[in-house]
Amino acid sequence: MKTRYALLLSLSLATAAHAADDVVELWTAKCKSCHGTDGRAQTPMGKKEAIVDMSQAAWQTAQSDADIRESIAEGSPRNKKMKAFKDKLTPEQLDSLVAYIRTLKKG
Ligand code: HEC
Numbered sequence: 001m002k003t004r005y006a007l008l009l010s011l012s013l014a015t016a017a018h019a020a021d022d023v024v025e026l027w028t029a030k031c032k033s034c035h036g037t038d039g040r041a042q043t044p045m046g047k048k049e050a051i052v053d054m055s056q057a058a059w060q061t062a063q064s065d066a067d068i069r070e071s072i073a074e075g076s077p078r079n080k081k082m083k084a085f086k087d088k089l090t091p092e093q094l095d096s097l098v099a100y101i102r103t104l105k106k107g
Pocket residue numbers: 027030031032033034035045049051052068069071072076077078079081082083085097
């Protein structure tokens with residue numbers, strides 16, 4: 001019985017680690033070019049478009065998870081460079097990107 005639990009536990013841990021890798025890959029492939037590795041938007045596009053620094057505590061506090069999810073799903077009504085990703089990403093990918101953006105908050 002014990003070994004069975006241990007096996008289940010290590011399987012679910014492996015899945016969680018895998019999901020974390022996937023979201024980093026997703027961010028790198030689809031978001032990093034404008035928002036930067038760290039979400040601070042210190043990229044040519046970020047500077048040109050004055051994209052917000054997502055690592056700022058004030059931004060993190062002002063945005064609810066639903067706000068962030070909507071920005072990703074629907075794009076920005078203010079700036080066409082931020083496209084709607086709802087047709088390109090699954091609901092699970094949208095959720096994991098929101099969670100990932102939360103990890104970018106500066107300590
Ligand atoms: C081609 C450049 C570009 C790419 C690629 C891009 N974004 Fe954006 N993003 C922007 C711009 C420009 C804004 C600012 C929009 C505004 O000021 O309204 C923005 C805004 C946002 C916002 C809202 C910020 C706020 O304060 O309202 C979120 C959240 C966001 N992006 C997430 C993402 C995620 C996640 C991805 C990848 C799936 C992504 N973006 C890919 C350019 C981009």
